[in-house]
Amino acid sequence: MLYYLFNYLNELGVPGAGVFEYITFRSAMTVITSLVVSIVFGKKIIRALQRRQIGEEIRDLDLAGQMQKKGTPTMGGIIIILAILIPTLLFAKLENIYVILMLITTVWLGFLGFMDDYLKIKHKNKEGLKGTYKIIGQIALGFIIGGVLYFSDDVVIRTKVVGTTDQQIVEVVDNPNCTEFVEYIDVKSTRTTIPFLKDNEFDYSKIVWFLDEHAAKVGWLIFIIATILIVTAVSNGANLTDGLDGLATGTSAIIGATLGVLAYVSGNRIAAEYLHILYIPNTGELVVYMASFIGAAIGFLWYNSYPAQVFMGDTGSLTIGGIIAVFAIIIKKELLIPILCGIFLVENLSVMMQVSYFKYTKRKYGEGRRIFKMAPLHHHYQKKGYPEPKIVARFWIVSLILAVISIITLKLR
DSSP states (O other), rough: HHHHHHHHHTTTTTGGGGGOOOOOHHHHHHHHHHHHHHHHHHHHHHHHHTTTTTTTSSSSSTSSSSHHHOOOOOTTTTHHHHHHHHHHHHHTTTTOOOHHHHHHHHHHHHHHHHHHHOOOOOHSSSSSHHHHHHHHHHHHHHHHHHHHHHOOOTOOOEEEEETTTTTOOOEEOOTTTSSEEEEEEEOOOOOOTTTTTTTTEGGGGGGGGGGGHHHHHHHHHHHHHHHHHHHHHHHHHHHHHHTTTTHHHHHHHHHHHHHHHHHHHHHHHHHHHTTTTTTTGGGHHHHHHHHHHHHHHHHHHHHHHOOOSOOOHHHHHHHHHHHHHHHHHHOOOGGGGGTTTHHHHHHHHHHHHHHHHHHHHHHHHHSOOSSSSSSSHHHHHHHOOOOOHHHHHHHHHHHHHHHHHHHHHHTOO
């Protein structure tokens, strides 16, 4: 909203009002505002949760430090959501299709997580919203995001083409010394970036290569299915990671900062050409949104770091996971998720491996056996006697290493 106000003032010739045209300035203002909102309003929200006795029910009291967590206010994800929405509405271009999609994702998954937390508190158990309903909600969001990204006229990839003097396009090129006619055109595409490979994008329509000439016609369907799977997997991965004070919050802030860098270069034609990545017009505006996400995560960490004064609950964990997934899909970097979100992936895999092996050994030996002392993986280290702050700090370090690897894939291609 402030963007439009200052844009109007700039048209009137008010000195300094034009600074709001710069994404970097608005992103900086967004981070500051998000931090202020999360820290100032966070304290009031925590007190409100305490007054209503909205506390966490602890399931595994045999874990070190778990008894002290009992009764800690949950549903703190409300703080994160407010700290994302308010700065974004103030500083972002609200007509931008990508910003709209991110706002929809935030509200949609925030509501889904809120209902889950509310039912847990109401019925005093860990069940909450039925898993089926959660999955349906995530699938519906993935379908909407995938459909809009493919069918909307505002979502395109801008590519360089060369043609004859009559401007008939003959092929796509990357040769800056080409003497033939060159122009940029906007195209609809189901292509995405493959990490580590230069000028070699992956097209979702290739999954149905056996359909020959019809493959391109159903490529959109494959893309939507992939979007649904990614949104569901990452949001659930973030949910599983939220088990120690500050673990999911700090990890998400690192991932968000990396995605912000990737969004900036993807939305900048010069940077995209230099790095040989897909240039997606208008995605630079997502940096403003991601700045609010980073500020919200860091601000929430003020209260969520050990010992936590509040837990984000599913209200926060489902939301931040979905935000990361949708953001990566928009900027065509979803194939980087296994690297960038490696912590989420390992946490997910540890649960899957634990459950599968337990069921397998129970059928074979009549007694279930376990790979880890406890799943998800962070609880395994707790069982081994590692202090909670040390586990969280080391997971952050690993996440930071994975973030650096994700960024250098831009040059290691």
